[in-house]
Amino acid sequence: MTPAARSSVPKPTRVQLFVTCLVDRLFPDTGFSVATVLERLGLEVVCPPLQTCCGQPAFNAGFLDDARALARHTIDVLAAAPDPVVMPSGSCGDMVIHRYASLLADDPAYAERARDLAARTYEFTRFLVDVMGVTDVGATSDARLTYHACCHGLRGLGVDHQPRELLAQVKGADVVPLEEADVCCGFGGLFAVKMADISSAMLTRKLDCIERTGADTVVVTDVSCAMHMNGGLHRRGCPIRVRHIADVLAGSEAKR
Amino acid sequence: MNAAPASFYRRTADALADARLRGAVGRVTASVRRSRQAALDRLPDADAWRDHARQLRAHTIAHLDRYLDEFAAAIEARGGHVFYAPTAEDAIAYVTSLVRSRNLKTAVKSKSMISEEIDLNARLEAAGVRVVETDLGEYVVQLADDHPSHIVMPIIHKTRGEIADLFRAKAGATDADLTDVASMTQFARRTLRPEFLRADLGVSGVNFGVASTGTLCVCTNEGNGRLVTTLPRVHVAMMGIERLVPTPEDLTVMLQILGRSATGQNLTVYTNLINGPRPADETDGPSELHVVLVDNGRSRVLGSELAEILYCIRCGACLNACPVYQEIGGHAYGSVYPGPFGSVLTPALRGLETFHDLPHASSLCGACREACPVRIDIPRMLLALRADDAKAHHAPWWIATGLRVYRWVATSPRRFQTAGRLTAKLMRTTSRDGWIRWLPPPLSGWTSTRDFPVMAVESFQERWARRTKPPEQNPS
Numbered sequence: 067m068t069p070a071a072r073s074s075v076p077k078p079t080r081v082q083l084f085v086t087c088l089v090d091r092l093f094p095d096t097g098f099s100v101a102t103v104l105e106r107l108g109l110e111v112v113c114p115p116l117q118t119c120c121g122q123p124a125f126n127a128g129f130l131d132d133a134r135a136l137a138r139h140t141i142d143v144l145a146a147a148p149d150p151v152v153m154p155s156g157s158c159g160d161m162v163i164h165r166y167a168s169l170l171a172d173d174p175a176y177a178e179r180a181r182d183l184a185a186r187t188y189e190f191t192r193f194l195v196d197v198m199g200v201t202d203v204g205a206t207s208d209a210r211l212t213y214h215a216c217c218h219g220l221r222g223l224g225v226d227h228q229p230r231e232l233l234a235q236v237k238g239a240d241v242v243p244l245e246e247a248d249v250c251c252g253f254g255g256l257f258a259v260k261m262a263d264i265s266s267a268m269l270t271r272k273l274d275c276i277e278r279t280g281a282d283t284v285v286v287t288d289v290s291c292a293m294h295m296n297g298g299l300h301r302r303g304c305p306i307r308v309r310h311i312a313d314v315l316a317g318s319e320a321k322r
Numbered sequence: 323m324n325a326a327p328a329s330f331y332r333r334t335a336d337a338l339a340d341a342r343l344r345g346a347v348g349r350v351t352a353s354v355r356r357s358r359q360a361a362l363d364r365l366p367d368a369d370a371w372r373d374h375a376r377q378l379r380a381h382t383i384a385h386l387d388r389y390l391d392e393f394a395a396a397i398e399a400r401g402g403h404v405f406y407a408p409t410a411e412d413a414i415a416y417v418t419s420l421v422r423s424r425n426l427k428t429a430v431k432s433k434s435m436i437s438e439e440i441d442l443n444a445r446l447e448a449a450g451v452r453v454v455e456t457d458l459g460e461y462v463v464q465l466a467d468d469h470p471s472h473i474v475m476p477i478i479h480k481t482r483g484e485i486a487d488l489f490r491a492k493a494g495a496t497d498a499d500l501t502d503v504a505s506m507t508q509f510a511r512r513t514l515r516p517e518f519l520r521a522d523l524g525v526s527g528v529n530f531g532v533a534s535t536g537t538l539c540v541c542t543n544e545g546n547g548r549l550v551t552t553l554p555r556v557h558v559a560m561m562g563i564e565r566l567v568p569t570p571e572d573l574t575v576m577l578q579i580l581g582r583s584a585t586g587q588n589l590t591v592y593t594n595l596i597n598g599p600r601p602a603d604e605t606d607g608p609s610e611l612h613v614v615l616v617d618n619g620r621s622r623v624l625g626s627e628l629a630e631i632l633y634c635i636r637c638g639a640c641l642n643a644c645p646v647y648q649e650i651g652g653h654a655y656g657s658v659y660p661g662p663f664g665s666v667l668t669p670a671l672r673g674l675e676t677f678h679d680l681p682h683a684s685s686l687c688g689a690c691r692e693a694c695p696v697r698i699d700i701p702r703m704l705l706a707l708r709a710d711d712a713k714a715h716h717a718p719w720w721i722a723t724g725l726r727v728y729r730w731v732a733t734s735p736r737r738f739q740t741a742g743r744l745t746a747k748l749m750r751t752t753s754r755d756g757w758i759r760w761l762p763p764p765l766s767g768w769t770s771t772r773d774f775p776v777m778a779v780e781s782f783q784e785r786w787a788r789r790t791k792p793p794e795q796n797p798s
């Protein structure tokens with residue numbers, strides 16, 4: 067998006083934060099990092115209290131009725147207010163933006179609301195750069211960073227230049243390239259358990275690339291991929307850590 | 323296609339344990355990915371060409387009945403024969419009856435995936451025909467009594483050394499024939515040349531059939547396709563019913579992207595356009611041309627939610643792009659059609675009963691959709707097949723039960739938070755330094771190579787509620 071196009075988008079003053087189930091219970095600090103960055107831009111952050119899970123695990127496993135139940139719940143939670151919805155995940159974002167409407171196409175009570183929600187749901191970095199028109203969020207870091215492009219954000223939502231632009235503006239940080247940055251880490255949700263051997267082989271390839279960068283921190287836009295890669299790095303005894311971009315941009319030291 | 327696979331998991335384990343296989347597949351796919359990108363970068367407005375090609379494929383598939391009629395009429399008008407084969411058996415019966423009635427003894431073949439699909443070679447041999455594969459890769463596959471593991475590069479899984487050993491053991495090659503790739507290729511060329519001259523039947527595949535003219539387009543890099551389709555007195559062209567384009571102009575669009583996507587070439591070295599058998603006033607070409615249109619399940623896919631897979635032009639770009647294919651190679655898929663498109667096409671044609679693992683053999687990363695020259699949404703169809711698979715109760719019990727419980731938990735915020743807190747506490751009893759190193763089956767696959775982080779006893783939402791509301795009690 068050009069700077070002119072960015073500035074022509076009316077900027078919201080309040081957002082709804084959908085933290086995602088993984089952030090909620092596994093990486094709560096990341097949720098606060100997201101809120102910190104958004105608040106730094108002067109936005110009021112509301113976190114609708116009844117949110118749980120977008121339903122993607124069931125959807126990707128082919129259990130559409132279970133996925134629909136969770137999609138309806140999420141729509142009920144997020145459609146109560148008209149504000150844009152921000153998610154620190156390209157994966158859950160892709161689910162809400164690209165899957166809800168077809169999943170609920172035959173449900174007269176939800177089809178229209180699913181489309182409405184999709185139209186105002188944003189992955190976190192896309193929201194910062196494409197909607198708010200900001201790449202410098204006042205972050206500082208003395209880390210040596212590299213960037214891995216998470217698949218669903220990259221190929222589902224076009225999330226790639228936004229996080230890279232945001233990282234380029236982090237003062238004091240050294241950003242180094244990651245070989246095969248756009249190749250899947252092998253997570254894939256249940257795939258990592260059901261097809262654990264293939265998933266592990268993909269992870270090995272990814273971690274080898276990471277170890278060759280000389281970076282101390284790998285930045286991603288999905289905590290699910292971070293959880294997967296960190297689990298492998300920790301098992302290897304490698305000190306490199308994968309962090310959600312919000313944790314870097316908030317300048318806060320998250321635990322994982 | 324070949325016999326039903328015994329176990330996807332066993333074949334995958336074998337492939338993952340084969341360092342030489344993974345090395346070969348990894349090296350070659352990486353090289354072809356670079357060539358493909360360079361070839362698309364050389365083409366001005368490559369994305370627009372791809373969009374146009376997709377529209378052409380979508381249009382053709384939507385009107386396939388009409389274009390098949392037009393195609394068949396055009397071939398027959400030029401003296402060719404057309405046979406529509408509803409099943410693999412019908413196709414085989416037609417070809418074997420042809421070889422009997424024409425007393426054909428030796429067949430040379432250029433590369434044809436559809437003949438692999440229906441296992442034509444074995445059936446021709448059973449009918450007393452000697453069959454010689456003349457594509458270099460397929461020749462190696464035949465000598466090794468193997469199967470192709472890639473639709474464009476059949477022997478991507480073999481190293482030069484393995485092929486040298488094979489030529490020595492099975493084809494009488496000497497050390498002088500095997501000094502380098504060039505000498506090995508020359509050896510194959512010398513060995514195959516007399517076969518072309520001797521053969522009375524040529525069997526080819528078809529990359530595209532042009533409906534308006536009845537033209538068969540055969541793309542090869544070795545020139546063997548040209549010899550196969552001109553020297554023997556009978557030419558049998560095998561094609562899937564979906565491989566049509568409406569007009570010669572449309573063919574040029576497909577040719578712009580086929581070579582680039584497959585091998586990174588602007589065009590394949592040979593692009594043969596065959597317009598029927600030899601006319602009376604010409605000296606070259608077969609006296610008979612038979613075009614066998616193989617359905618074998620395709621018309622069932624038309625009009626289904628999987629119809630988009632019939633847009634496929636068999637370039638193999640999705641295989642080269644797929645991180646799963648790169649790890650396990652083609653044989654692990656247990657089908658003539660491996661990789662991402664095969665994980666849709668194989669169950670679409672042959673059913674989920676035998677091939678229900680294939681749609682799950684993907685992390686849904688989307689690299690296939692990105693690489694596909696006609697932008698086939700393979701992940702969407704993998705998901706559709708997973709849904710069919712779940713309905714057919716093929717899913718493991720723990721996934722079906724687990725997701726049912728998860729739904730019950732996650733549709734109630736209170737249950738969701740309570741379950742999270744209890745799980746976090748349970749995890750803490752078995753974790754060390756915030757990590758779990760062992761999980762019981764069926765989750766043990768995760769901890770075979772990865773640690774798992776423990777959950778937070780206090781969730782983000784619980785902490786957020788404390789932040790935004792005045793605390794009722796002092797934390798800690």
